[in-house]
Amino acid sequence: MKYLLFISILAICLSTSGQSLSDKEFQNNAKYRVKLLDEFMARFNGEETHEMIANEDSLKEDLNLLYLMNAEMFAANKDSMQQISSEFADSIHANRTKLFFDDGQWFAEVKLNCTYMDKETQVTLYLCPEEIKPFQHRWVIVGARSEMLALAPSQRNHGLDILPNNHEVGFMALPKIHLLGNDKILNYAAADYCTDQLTAFYTMIYTGALKMNSTDEITYHFFEVPGFVFTVKRHVRKGFNSGWLISQIKKIEDSAKFTYYQKYISE
Incomplete structure (x- = not known):
């Protein structure tokens, strides 16, 4: 039953997302769009419901989650994505998984357009929520990546x-x-010395050699669902399937999540 549900709903999402809509239709469809990440979390947690779902629908939880998935994920590998999405949904429901800003199990990946020594370049930053004091948090930069920040020479001379x-x-x-x-x-560093791109980033900003001009693409990585990690990105398009949506789902053992996170922000 669940597979049939996935097939029918995704067919609607894929067909409507590619259609050319009038301005009026575009405005009407705005209520279906996940416009803010807070709205994404509220729908994920079941605090808000997609406009197309009736309150008495027996499959309300599954439908609400399904509408948060980027339908284009299923275009190339429909069968495998239906299977992993079904297991993903089962884990969420079985474990009563909720998303909260301050739970510390997610991070943001932000691509920035920058200027380094009067040349245009791009830097990727990784940010996590940090508690300042009870009930107060802030975003902090925990990683950086760019070819320009990788200071080590290709080989030592x-x-x-x-x-x-x-x-x-x-x-x-x-x-x-x-x-x-x-x-x-x-070339004058010790043989076992390793450069740190985050330190290089802070140093270049501190000295004025690097300037951040604008943000480009933002991806959020979530680790809360047992057995999975998933990403959320913003998809700007017409139709029912747009806004902040789940764009990738990956199966992973919970014991391997910290290593996965450390490797992701440091490579």
Whole structure:
């Protein structure tokens, strides 16, 4: 029964999302759109219901969750996505899973348009909620990623080593390092030294070398559902299936989630 429900609802979502609608129809469909992430959470938690669902509908919980899924996920791999989505929904209902801002089991991935040394570039930041004091939270930056922030040279050039007898001349080689190019500095680091892109980001902002101009794409990663991680992105289009929607669902053991998170924000 649930598979038939998925097939019929997704067929409606896919057909309406591609249609060209009049301005009036577009405005009428705005009530179906998930306009804010808070609205997404409220629908996920069952506090709000999609406009097309009747209050007495026996499949209300399944339908409400289904309308939060990006229908385009099912276009290429319909059978496998129907299976994983059904298991995903079963886990949510069985565990009474709810989403809250302050539960600490989610993070934001934000792509930024930036300027570095007068050149346009893009930086990805990772942000998590942090408790300031009871009932007060803020977003904090916990990771950064960009080719520009990856300071390590492609290979170490041992021709740039500081010679072992340089201490006898007061390390006169040090002030000359910059003459070979600032990008060569990591050739002088210890063999086991690893660069930290987040530290590089903070340093470049602090010195004024990097400026953030505008946000581009935002993705939210959620870990609350037992056995799964899922992402939410904003899809701007006409139709019933638009706004902040579940865009990816991945099965993962709960014991592996922290490692997955650490690896994701540091690579």
